[in-house]
Amino acid sequence: MHILPHGVPNDIYHSPERYGCLDFKVKFLESYTHFPILIYIPQIQVEQAAIDHVRQEFAPSDNLVFQLVPPEFGEYAGILFESMGSPDINSENIWEIYRELVYRFEHLDDTVDFIEQLQVYFNLLDD
Secondary structure, eight states, X not given: XXXXXXXXXXXXXXOXXXXXBOOXXXXXXXXXXXXTTOOOOSSXXXXXXXXXXXXXXXXXXXXXXXXXSOHHHHHHHHHHHHHTTOOOOOTTXXXXXXXXXXXXXXXXXXXXXXXXXXXXXXXXXXX
16 A cells, blocks of 8 residues: 555545555544644544644644744734635635735735825825
């Protein structure tokens, strides 16, 4: 039996046994939203409390290894993501959300310019 897959990635993901692969996917008993990008298919049943305990013990979220982007960038990304309505992320929409975030980052200067122009206008009204 192969551990490493050989075949079309989506086919392997959905039917690893057809490709002679072992399936290591885990299904959470409760929905877990801290990592919404991942989708799990039922294989091994794991209590949410057990996952929370292991994550806190061996991978606390405040560990610097999980600081994947500079804090300032993360703050802006969070604000822009919230401005999109904080959509649920899954394998079906991840690239659409990514493209929208990139678009919003690319046009951030335009937004700042617009806000500055509004401030000038409001200051003129106050005078």
